[in-house]
Amino acid sequence: MNNVAEHIAIIMDGNGRWAKNRGHNRTKGHERGVEVVRKITVYCSEQPAIKELTLYAFSTENWKRPKLEVEFLMKLIERYLRKELPFYLKHNTRFETIGDLSRFSSSLQKLISQIKEKTAHCDGLVQNLALNYGSRNEIIRAANTVISANGELTEQALTDQLDSSSDIDLLIRTGGDHRLSNFLLWQAAYAELFFTQTLWPDFTKEELQRVINKFEKIERRFGGLK
Numbered sequence: 001m002n003n004v005a006e007h008i009a010i011i012m013d014g015n016g017r018w019a020k021n022r023g024h025n026r027t028k029g030h031e032r033g034v035e036v037v038r039k040i041t042v043y044c045s046e047q048p049a050i051k052e053l054t055l056y057a058f059s060t061e062n063w064k065r066p067k068l069e070v071e072f073l074m075k076l077i078e079r080y081l082r083k084e085l086p087f088y089l090k091h092n093t094r095f096e097t098i099g100d101l102s103r104f105s106s107s108l109q110k111l112i113s114q115i116k117e118k119t120a121h122c123d124g125l126v127q128n129l130a131l132n133y134g135s136r137n138e139i140i141r142a143a144n145t146v147i148s149a150n151g152e153l154t155e156q157a158l159t160d161q162l163d164s165s166s167d168i169d170l171l172i173r174t175g176g177d178h179r180l181s182n183f184l185l186w187q188a189a190y191a192e193l194f195f196t197q198t199l200w201p202d203f204t205k206e207e208l209q210r211v212i213n214k215f216e217k218i219e220r221r222f223g224g225l226k
Helices: 015-021 026-045 061-065 066-089 106-119 135-148 157-160 205-216
Strands: 007-012 050-058 095-099 126-133 170-172 192-195
Touching: 015 026, 026 050, 026 192, 026 205, 050 061, 050 066, 061 066, 061 126, 066 095, 066 106, 095 106, 106 170, 135 157, 170 205, 192 205
Parallel strands: 007 050, 007 170, 050 126, 095 126, 170 192
Antiparallel strands: none
């Protein structure tokens, strides 16, 4: 079929279980997960066909986790981003986010804004980090924006106001669960879904390529007939 996975989205699940299986604190799994983010981003940046990579980093539901773990994740995200600017520039990768950033600290919001600005000229891969993201929240925010502007709530009008208006071609979830967990529900309407038992810290570029190879052979009809 020769499908092209221009926009890949990944639900990065399994960090905590990976750490627990090795007798470590859950935070160790999150730290290892960050390393995999870099490796997968590099790999995608080297594939001319891949234009966007969207990663589910922190959901609106993740605030329900233990306070200490949430605090660690906030520090990890900030520490990760402070180190990433040279990485993004080296790999010609533009950094973007989806989600409601208003709940984050002012310092983290400022850092995110700075990295977006400094990578805006990069014309290679776009890496979208989903931060304080929930698809239902995104859709409600977009609908309210259209309504506030006294506009007609059409499919295109809503799409234009979403955090990401780009449709997903391929959505992967690691960690063994088979659900979308409130991730890109609108954008993934016609995405091909792949679920793997591999925990995110063990996910490799080789496994990603195997998934892409399978995706390329799928007959995609989008509701029509071929």
